[in-house]
Amino acid sequence: MLPVPTIAVLSNSPALASVLGATLRRGHRWRVREFCDHRALGDYMRIAKLALLVTDYELDRVTAAEVALSIRNSDDLASRHVQIIALSRTVDSEMRRQCVQAGIDEVIVKPMSPIYLEERIAARLAKGTGAYVSAEPFYVGPERRNRIALDDTRVVPVERRGENIVSFLAHKAMREQRPDQTRPDA
DSSP states (O other), X not given: OOOOOEEEEEOSOHHHXXXXXXXXXXXXXXXXXXXXXXXXXXXXXXHSOOSEEEEESBOSSSBHHHHHHHHHHOSSOSOTTOEEEEEESOOOHHHHHHHHHHXXXXXXXXXXXXHHHHHHHHHHHXXXXXXXXXXXXXXXXXXXXXXXXXXXXXXXXXXXXXXXXXXXXXXXXXXXXXXXXXXXXX
């Protein structure tokens, strides 16, 4: 029988940490610990192993990237290769660079469905922590070198569904494919 994975939830808001903790405990065999301070999380990680950390990106005095760097670079933690999911309202290029450099596995944009978060956690736990690289002092985190970017080979770009966004390029490509329909001249 496999050991029960321990998931830590780190958030400035005790209410959010409690709600996430209760959501993650429901229907799963996961041990969930809530933390409102990154130092308390570090103390806990010195004595117990974590399988996964779910954290707000913006914390009181630090960011999730700084917490991830301190975890990856610390020698006295029970689990340096913990998987990390950060929750943020926005993602910009600088934040993305910091997350990759710090070894954050995934960033989920808030607001998100609790079911979606559960699915992402289950997928991360199913992968395990075996695909980690240590290139200290520059990077310790998930293996990212074998990821490839696939080109979109579809003729018509896909529109975003379920949102109030109209893709100009998709409509233009569709018009170019149907030359038999001409516009009436004005």
